[in-house]
Amino acid sequence: MTETHGPEDTDVDEALALANTAVRTTLPQPASPERHRATPWSEARARSALAGRSMPVRTRRTPLGDALGQILAEPLTALTDLPSFDTSAMDGWVVAGPGPWRIQQDSILAGRAAPGPLTDGDAVRIATGARIPADATAVIRSEHARTDEAGRHLHARRDVVPGQDIRPRGQECRSGEHLLPTASLVTPAVLGLAAAAGYDTLLTVPPPRVEVLVLGDELLTEGLPHDGLIRDALGPMIGPWLRSLGADVIATRRLGDDADALLKAVTTSDADLVITTGGTAAGPVDHVHPILRKAGAELLVDGVAVRPGHPMLLARLATGRHLVGLPGNPLAAVSGLLTLAAPLLRTLSGREAPAPTDSYAYSVPVRDDVHGHPHDTRLVPVVHREDEAVPLHFNGPAMLRGIAAADGLAVVPPGGARAGQELEIIDLPWTGECFT
Ligand SMILES: Nc1nc2c(c(=O)[nH]1)N[C@H]1C(S)=C(S)[C@@H](COP(=O)(O)OP(=O)(O)OC[C@H]3O[C@@H](n4cnc5c(N)ncnc54)[C@H](O)[C@@H]3O)O[C@H]1N2
Numbered sequence: 454m455t456e457t458h459g460p461e462d463t464d465v466d467e468a469l470a471l472a473n474t475a476v477r478t479t480l481p482q483p484a485s486p487e488r489h490r491a492t493p494w495s496e497a498r499a500r501s502a503l504a505g506r507s508m509p510v511r512t513r514r515t516p517l518g519d520a521l522g523q524i525l526a527e528p529l530t531a532l533t534d535l536p537s538f539d540t541s542a543m544d545g546w547v548v549a550g551p552g553p554w555r556i557q558q559d560s561i562l563a564g565r566a567a568p569g570p571l572t573d574g575d576a577v578r579i580a581t582g583a584r585i586p587a588d589a590t591a592v593i594r595s596e597h598a599r600t601d602e603a604g605r606h607l608h609a610r611r612d613v614v615p616g617q618d619i620r621p622r623g624q625e626c627r628s629g630e631h632l633l634p635t636a637s638l639v640t641p642a643v644l645g646l647a648a649a650a651g652y653d654t655l656l657t658v659p660p661p662r663v664e665v666l667v668l669g670d671e672l673l674t675e676g677l678p679h680d681g682l683i684r685d686a687l688g689p690m691i692g693p694w695l696r697s698l699g700a701d702v703i704a705t706r707r708l709g710d711d712a713d714a715l716l717k718a719v720t721t722s723d724a725d726l727v728i729t730t731g732g733t734a735a736g737p738v739d740h741v742h743p744i745l746r747k748a749g750a751e752l753l754v755d756g757v758a759v760r761p762g763h764p765m766l767l768a769r770l771a772t773g774r775h776l777v778g779l780p781g782n783p784l785a786a787v788s789g790l791l792t793l794a795a796p797l798l799r800t801l802s803g804r805e806a807p808a809p810t811d812s813y814a815y816s817v818p819v820r821d822d823v824h825g826h827p828h829d830t831r832l833v834p835v836v837h838r839e840d841e842a843v844p845l846h847f848n849g850p851a852m853l854r855g856i857a858a859a860d861g862l863a864v865v866p867p868g869g870a871r872a873g874q875e876l877e878i879i880d881l882p883w884t885g886e887c888f889t
């Protein structure tokens with residue numbers, strides 16, 4: 454684990470982490486047009502969430518078995534009373550009037566047709582979940598009753614309160630009652646409630662369809678790096694990460710640095726959201742900006758005041774669909790994913806936009822001092838230890854070693870943070886989960 458590194462490693466690591474921004478941030482620089490364009494980090498997330506609201510929400514009838522993780526497109530309203538009949542809460546005896554009671558030989562089981570009414574002074578064996586006969590007074594649990602030696606009469610071992618251990622029809626809800634609001638996440642519990650309340654299908658917002666385009670001629674899909682070629686770290690990572698954010702990833706395609714192929718892929722994609730990786734900067738083969746211009750796209754966010762990941766962008770394509778351009782440096786791509794793609798996916802999938810103080814973020818004191826960028830927000834991988842967030846090393850833009858050991862990202866304000874300072878934490882979506 455990275456916590457075992459000594460203090461000198463921290464310095465080396467931080468130096469490496471900041472190496473590609475150091476010149477820009479420590480020397481006086483002429484005001485660059487890029488700096489003026491960079492959107493503050495919180496505003497970038499808000500704009501991205503808002504962009505998802507601009508699309509008409511698609512809805513569909515989804516069988517219960519397929520609805521997990523989707524969002525309700527209408528309120529969940531009870532289609533029946535729950536329970537739908539007076540029911541026994543315990544295994545025992547259902548009795549009418551005061552005891553002792555004459556034992557009737559039949560029993561009432563769950564799932565059977567309505568039993569006949571009970572006569573005053575009678576007791577009948579009853580199972581949990583079985584219908585209560587008309588004119589019954591109470592249910593007595595088996596352990597609270599005894600029969601006489603002949604097995605003809607039933608005696609209560611303790612006082613019997615009228616209505617005891619009977620769940621009256623409609624105790625949980627009446628038919629037509631509002632159970633959950635629109636935009637609720639369909640969890641396993643919601644599936645159970647929907648089934649109990651009479652649903653076979655749910656009107657849901659299906660997960661947004663996302664296509665990932667991985668750019669770069671230098672990328673290998675297998676084996677060891679050689680001759681200046683490196684392994685593609687984003688192809689295997691971005692799709693699964695998007696899925697854990699609720700997306701339906703329809704394809705991950707590798708396009709090299711071919712501008713024509715990129716233009717064609719972007720303009721013909723029928724995905725709700727196209728994600729590109731790499732090519733966002735102004736290098737000779739950075740084609741994202743030029744092809745967006747050619748495609749008549751509108752840039753909603755063009756650079757964000759966050760490190761790593763500041764060249765990230767969000768565009769609305771001529772079709773009204775969206776494109777998020779993630780920078781090629783792998784941790785910068787993660788930063789773009791969480792800053793621009795996550796809020797957009799949230800609203801595209803029918804959820805509420807996160808509040809300015811984010812509902813999926815919270816604050817925790819940071820264990821150590823954390824370097825900050827002079828003007829920009831920094832996202833730093835952390836791991837929770839007791840009640841603190843421990844900042845991890847190897848958090849440079851091109852590194853994944855820190856984030857792979859992390860369970861969250863701390864939001865470090867411009868200027869940095871002191872040990873003990875509370876920092877907003879963005880949880881990683883799989884924290885506490887396994888992938889089986
Ligand atoms: N003159 C400037 N150069 C750069 C600036 C700048 O402001 N001025 N910003 C730097 C920053 S910060 C970043 S981040 C990158 C963003 O670059 P691009 O989005 O254009 O990405 P590429 O140039 O294609 O790649 C950058 C880097 O990442 C590696 N990469 C790309 N894709 C992958 C992948 N799928 N798996 C693993 N590694 C990948 C690529 O080989 C490069 O090393 O621009 C800086 N430059």
Ligand code: MOO
Pocket residue numbers: 473474759760761762763764780782784785850851
């Ligand atoms: O600093 Mo860049 O934004 O490497 O990520």
